Amino acid sequence: xxxxxxxxxxxxxxxxxxxxxxxxxxxxxxxxxxxxxxxxxxxxxxxxxxxxxxxxxxxxxxxxxxxxxxxxxxxxxxxxxxxxxxxxxxxxxxxxxxxxxxxxxxxxxxxxxxxxxxxxxxxxxxxxxxxxxxxxxxxxxxxxxxxxxxxxxxxxxxxxxxxxxxxxxxxxxxxxxxxxxxxxxxxxxxxxxxxxxxxxxxxxxxxxxxxxxxxxxxxxxxxxxxxxxxxxxxxxxxxxxxxxxxxxxxxxxxxxxxxxxxxxxxxxxxxxxxxxxxxxxxxxxxxxxxxxxxxxxxxxxxxxxxxxxxxxxxxxxxxxxxxxxxxxxxxxxxxxxxxxxxxxxxxxxxxxxxxxxxxxxxxxxxxxxxxxxxxxxxxxxxxxxxxxxxxxxxxxxxxxxxxxxxxxxxxxxxxxxxxxxxxxxxxxxxxxxxxxxxxxxxxxxxxxxxxxxxxxxxxxxxxxxxxxxxxxxxxxxxxxxxxxxxxxxxxxxxxxxxxxxxxxxxxxxxxxxxxxxxxxxxxxxxxxxxxxxxxxxxxxxxxxxxxxxxxxxxxxxxxxxxxxxxxxxxxxxxxxxxxxxxxxxxxxxxxxxxxxxxxxxxxxxxxxxxxxxxxxxxxxxxxxxxxxxxxxxxxxxxxxxxxxxxxxxxxxxxxxxxxxxxxxxxxxxxxxxxxxxxxxxxxxxxxxxxxxxxxxxxxxxxxxxxxxxxxxxxxxxxxxxxxxxxxxxxxxxxxxxxxxxxxxxxxxxxxxxxxxxxxxxxxxxxxxxxxxxxxxxxxxxxxxxxxxxxxxxxxxxxxxxxxxxxxxxxxxxxxxxxxxxxxxxxxxxxxxxxxxxxxxxxxxxxxxxxxxxxxxxxxxxxxxxxxxxxxxxxxxxxxxxxxxxxxxxxxxxxxxxxxxxxxxxxx
Numbered sequence: 001x002x003x004x005x006x007x008x009x010x011x012x013x014x015x016x017x018x019x020x021x022x023x024x025x026x027x028x029x030x031x032x033x034x035x036x037x038x039x040x041x042x043x044x045x046x047x048x049x050x051x052x053x054x055x056x057x058x059x060x061x062x063x064x065x066x067x068x069x070x071x072x073x074x075x076x077x078x079x080x081x082x083x084x085x086x087x088x089x090x091x092x093x094x095x096x097x098x099x100x101x102x103x104x105x106x107x108x109x110x111x112x113x114x115x116x117x118x119x120x121x122x123x124x125x126x127x128x129x130x131x132x133x134x135x136x137x138x139x140x141x142x143x144x145x146x147x148x149x150x151x152x153x154x155x156x157x158x159x160x161x162x163x164x165x166x167x168x169x170x171x172x173x174x175x176x177x178x179x180x181x182x183x184x185x186x187x188x189x190x191x192x193x194x195x196x197x198x199x200x201x202x203x204x205x206x207x208x209x210x211x212x213x214x215x216x217x218x219x220x221x222x223x224x225x226x227x228x229x230x231x232x233x234x235x236x237x238x239x240x241x242x243x244x245x246x247x248x249x250x251x252x253x254x255x256x257x258x259x260x261x262x263x264x265x266x267x268x269x270x271x272x273x274x275x276x277x278x279x280x281x282x283x284x285x286x287x288x289x290x291x292x293x294x295x296x297x298x299x300x301x302x303x304x305x306x307x308x309x310x311x312x313x314x315x316x317x318x319x320x321x322x323x324x325x326x327x328x329x330x331x332x333x334x335x336x337x338x339x340x341x342x343x344x345x346x347x348x349x350x351x352x353x354x355x356x357x358x359x360x361x362x363x364x365x366x367x368x369x370x371x372x373x374x375x376x377x378x379x380x381x382x383x384x385x386x387x388x389x390x391x392x393x394x395x396x397x398x399x400x401x402x403x404x405x406x407x408x409x410x411x412x413x414x415x416x417x418x419x420x421x422x423x424x425x426x427x428x429x430x431x432x433x434x435x436x437x438x439x440x441x442x443x444x445x446x447x448x449x450x451x452x453x454x455x456x457x458x459x460x461x462x463x464x465x466x467x468x469x470x471x472x473x474x475x476x477x478x479x480x481x482x483x484x485x486x487x488x489x490x491x492x493x494x495x496x497x498x499x500x501x502x503x504x505x506x507x508x509x510x511x512x513x514x515x516x517x518x519x520x521x522x523x524x525x526x527x528x529x530x531x532x533x534x535x536x537x538x539x540x541x542x543x544x545x546x547x548x549x550x551x552x553x554x555x556x557x558x559x560x561x562x563x564x565x566x567x568x569x570x571x572x573x574x575x576x577x578x579x580x581x582x583x584x585x586x587x588x589x590x591x592x593x594x595x596x597x598x599x600x601x602x603x604x605x606x607x608x609x610x611x612x613x614x615x616x617x618x619x620x621x622x623x624x625x626x627x628x629x630x631x632x633x634x635x636x637x638x639x640x641x642x643x644x645x646x647x648x649x650x651x652x653x654x655x656x657x658x659x660x661x662x663x664x665x666x667x668x669x670x671x672x673x674x675x676x677x678x679x680x681x682x683x684x685x686x687x688x689x690x691x692x693x694x695x696x697x698x699x700x701x702x703x704x705x706x707x708x709x710x711x712x713x714x715x716x717x718x719x720x721x722x723x724x725x726x727x728x729x730x731x732x733x734x735x736x737x738x739x740x741x742x743x744x745x746x747x748x749x750x751x752x753x754x755x756x757x758x759x760x761x762x763x764x765x766x767x768x769x770x771x772x773x774x775x776x777x778x779x780x781x782x783x784x785x786x787x788x789x790x791x792x793x794x795x796x797x798x799x800x801x802x803x804x805x806x807x808x809x810x811x812x813x814x815x816x817x818x819x820x821x822x823x824x825x826x827x828x829x830x831x832x833x834x835x836x837x838x839x840x841x842x843x844x845x846x847x848x849x850x851x852x853x854x855x856x857x858x859x860x861x862x863x864x865x866x867x868x869x870x871x872x873x874x875x876x877x878x879x880x881x882x883x884x885x886x887x888x889x890x891x892x893x894x895x896x897x898x899x900x901x902x903x904x905x906x907x
């Protein structure tokens with residue numbers, strides 16, 4: 001303790017209602033100005049600096065005359081990234097002090113740290129034995145009560161340790177222990193302020209004893225009130241239960257009287273609606289409840305004998321009968337049985353046969369299936385061919401299984417097993433009975449088809465067409481954004497409000513074990529997190545060798561999914577995991593040509609929009625040039641969704657005109673507003689606004705250093721992208737911009753290295769091994785790919801960048817109707833790239849007439865690109881960069897130096 005009795009120390013007002021007692025510790029936030037002052041104080045002091053923590057008597061910021069001298073234990077500075085955050089100050093009190101500056105003119109709270117004169121209390125003398133004994137008794141009683149009331153073992157152990165310390169504490173330490181306990185207990189603020197002003201040890205122990213007795217009394221009264229409330233609630237619950245029993249007995253007696261009367265209930269008998277338990281209410285119908293239970297029981301009996309699902313259902317049914325109806329477990333088990341019996345189990349007598357045998361027996365099945373696919377979709381010949389193959393296999397396999405089942409049944413009828421029958425008579429004949437061996441169950445395993453393509457290309461509608469052709473129910477499951485494994489496999493029954501996954505829910509809705517289930521947007525399923533990995537949960541679902549025993553966590557019985565035809569859709573393959581992709585059969589849907597779009601618009605989209613907007617076919621006709629103008633200038637895309645929306649806008653505009661025409665006709669009897677039922681090309685700008693793609697067509701021109709490359713966007717749509725280069729003064733560096741990835745940056749460096757190596761051959765430099773970027777004048781080349789906000793990467797821009805560098809350095813221009821794609825090597829070889837069909841269709845939509853492609857991709861063009869596109873576009877397949885330059889700039893456009901001249905000079 002400090003020896004002097006009076007001193008001047010910095011004081012800090014504690015915010016109301018905080019108080020710091022000796023031997024206590026407190027951590028509070030302080031303002032930045034106060035924190036900086038304290039930081040200076042800490043730096044100037046060699047030991048722990050002392051500061052007086054003064055409490056407030058009221059929220060109005062009036063200082064109390066007593067405070068606590070405390071050491072500054074810790075001062076935490078806020079981080080630089082958040083300057084508004086306050087400092088954190090930790091204080092540890094060690095003695096009481098009295099504030100001598102009581103002048104009201106002195107600054108109090110808002111000024112922060114203020115130096116004040118204080119007075120230390122005199123040296124403490126040991127308290128009396130009587131005060132110590134009373135203090136110990138009150139403290140032990142309070143600690144014992146707190147230990148009994150708490151439910152945490154750690155707190156109970158702490159209370160017992162403190163009680164043991166109090167029993168063994170000496171008289172000298174009793175006053176210090178009173179400070180510790182009062183600082184730790186929850187008391188009123190005014191009581192703690194009075195305790196702070198008690199400088200005499202006897203006075204301090206008396207006040208602590210009073211506080212502990214008060215706390216014990218409050219705790220006992222609170223416990224007694226809580227017990228009385230619990231008893232009251234228990235009595236109310238008991239009364240409610242008895243009243244419910246009484247109502248149930250009255251309903252049973254009423255039903256008994258009604259059924260026992262030979263004349264039936266009297267007609268003038270009033271309905272008992274006083275308690276809301278009328279038998280006519282659909283919310284409280286015991287007959288419906290009994291029917292539901294009977295239905296569940298009949299479904300359990302209809303399950304295949306000795307099957308896993310029947311064993312589980314019987315076991316849970318017996319548990320349900322043993323549990324009271326009002327129990328929570330009763331509702332859980334019943335909900336489980338409802339789900340278990342609602343699943344269309346294979347072999348159940350209530351389940352529809354696994355395939356529509358009548359439909360498959362029809363000899364016109366394949367012809368009808370092809371007509372169904374052709375009527376729903378135009379084009380997509382490869383997709384339709386693969387689906388026709390699948391439908392043929394399903395039909396042949398089903399007919400083969402039906403024939404094998406008939407032969408096996410016939411052989412079982414002829415096969416007899418001799419079973420000796422015990423008899424007392426000697427010589428009694430044996431009895432012949434047929435064998436009871438069940439035929440083996442076989443199924444047609446459905447493949448996992450994965451439709452990959454841009455949005456709007458008909459992936460989802462293809463699944464609906466397949467379901468119609470097979471005569472099966474169709475269910476769609478959207479996987480976009482699913483990030484919980486339990487949504488696929490279901491929650492376990494131990495969780496509250498648990499339920500099965502989406503696969504089981506789709507089976508229940510379908511009502512058959514062989515539906516067509518569409519897993520939409522499988523590329524957008526969530527990644528692995530603390531909820532599990534939903535993509536990994538799909539591995540068992542989409543594996544033909546494993547999904548015959550699919551295990552849902554909620555059902556917990558193997559479910560046969562081998563008869564289900566799973567169809568997945570995706571916009572890209574990049575975000576799908578390798579094991580999941582390996583289980584699928586990939587079918588590409590690249591997009592539609594203008595010819596296909598025109599056919600789809602006339603035969604599908606326009607009739608649909610006419611029907612949706614209340615117009616007849618005779619009331620509106622869109623001219624073919626107008627449809628072509630919409631497809632080429634308003635909706636340049638791989639799919640047809642934007643085309644559908646644009647046609648819908650045209651139909652709605654004409655619907656308004658037709659409605660105004662009818663209103664004018666109804667008012668005057670003669671129509672005054674003329675209605676034109678044909679939409680021409682020149683009317684589209686007034687309906688749809690300015691064409692979206694006119695600007696790009698006008699901006700595409702022959703310019704030095706500009707070449708057009710072919711790209712595939714993230715959604716799988718193809719298009720063209722200009723490669724722009726300019727020369728700026730510099731030291732021979734290459735600058736690449738346009739949000740480029742590492743691979744495409746390397747392509748730019750490869751292209752520039754090749755151009756530098758062949759600069760003399762291209763007549764760019766006057767001598768070999770001269771850097772064209774440094775002689776005669778130093779310059780830098782800036783290469784840019786527009787749309788800088790879109791990230792670009794991939795090994796397919798080597799040819800385009802090489803042609804752009806050659807055009808910039810030689811001055812020759814590449815025609816604006818030529819686009820190219822392909823990767824190069826340092827030796828000048830041109831390697832193959834992917835996405836040829838998407839790129840070619842995108843170039844066709846953009847008006848490109850000639851495409852330069854690697855020689856290795858010529859088969860992709862022959863097999864994937866539609867014939868009508870091949871007929872209107874020119875394809876140039878190149879093996880080397882020299883061939884690519886000659887095809888791009890034209891034969892003889894670049895002044896190549898003859899290699900023979902070099903040989904003659906050496907001779």
